[in-house]
Amino acid sequence: MDKIRIRGGKPLNGSITVGGAKNAALPLMTAALLTDETLTLTNLPILADINTLCNLLLQHGVAIHLAGAEKDCAGREIAFTARDVTNTTAPYDLVRKMRASVLVLGPLVARCGEAKVSLPGGCAIGARPVDLHIRGLEAMGADIRIEGGYVVAKAPPGGLRGAEFVFPKVSVGATENLLMAATLAKGTTVLVNAAREPEVTDLAECLVKMGARIGGIGTDRLTIEGVDRLHGARHSIVPDRIETGTYAMAAAITGGQLDILNTRLDLIKAAVKSLAPAGVSFTEIDNGIRVSRTNGRLQGIDVMTEPFPGFPTDLQAQMMAVMCTASGAAMITETIFENRFMHAPELMRMGARITVHGSSALVRGVERLTGAPVMATDLRASVSLVLAGLAAEGETVVNRVYHLDRGYERLEDKLSACGADIERIRSEEE
């Protein structure tokens, strides 16, 4: 398993180009199952999760054509053609590698009338059930059973029917699954208390390009009038706001200045709202954002994670790392996942003072962190340890960085180009 070694204490200066959002790319790729024509996605990030989903789509019969890297862009272009869906089973071996695989469920039932998708199971950050995906499809007339660890779904004769579904809690994945399913259902579907994350909006906009009729895009009430068929389209994936926020925090924690390119300030409003009063400056520049912390130590501030437009849970671990060296205390409250503080004990190994009480973590800032060997437990926890390592005195070795490779493209190259002393230690051992 690869490791990352960092010798910390250097302010970062330079520019970093952000890729397309992993969390938009994954549902968009599964949307290719909804049509027999070609869906071409551009600004696709090069990540382990994208490869995992390509493997799943291949075994559903989707033809995948890699058009190569785009000029002046971190991403690449891939054409997905699901002319015939040859297999409607998503097997455990592929789904267990990545929970987002469950996003094939809605498109398969809508297009083929049936699907058998492995239950993804829990993960390090929480139990993460898929009951809302199932209940929503049932409301649209699907017959669903759980058999041998699989969700076995069948559409009624004549196909899924439009329905009103009120989400009892906001779910990004369930909104995406039901939105995709509803595009091919008979009649009108209304999704109430739907997720409003930019990745959901990006999916909806692509579906419209494919011929879907969707109202209320960007709001928590989506109205979808089903159509008989969707067609091909070409779509550029929205910039990754979590990667953007992560590099903004790299500038903040190291006291440097970064130009973060191929991204937009409006995507990270909630993070700016928290980081600006803490002492981080944000300016819009051509094709991106300039982020700096030039005036001494940051101030501790309180943060609570919430569905969009609130502070994203996927930036909570990075924010905790930043608060570790701020002056004063910071209370960080996680409301989305029940077990998303796995990075706290690892940060404490680097000298952070953190007390976790249930869903809140009290961080009392220290003057400086010290490097240590640490263990990554999930994607964002991993990158929070990298951020802490960039600011720490001495050497930090982050183990189990395969989590990082799910969501950050060439992280060590991007950071070292801005002056970080960071390298990957490759290992053949699994």
Ligand SMILES: CC(=O)N[C@H]1[C@@H](OP(=O)(O)OP(=O)(O)OC[C@H]2O[C@@H](n3ccc(=O)[nH]c3=O)[C@H](O)[C@@H]2O)O[C@H](CO)[C@@H](O)[C@@H]1O
């Ligand atoms: C690939 C992708 O886009 N992943 C993102 C997506 O995950 P994902 O779509 O899995 O997250 P959800 O928004 O569905 O989960 C939010 C909360 O709802 C719960 N829940 C969800 C579905 C369900 O059927 N029942 C249920 O109880 C979950 O356990 C969690 O507590 O949104 C999360 C919340 O912004 C992000 O952290 C993930 O990075």
Ligand SMILES: C=C(OP(=O)(O)O)C(=O)O
């Ligand atoms: C939790 C995340 O991803 P996933 O939903 O794919 O596990 C994430 O991107 O931080």
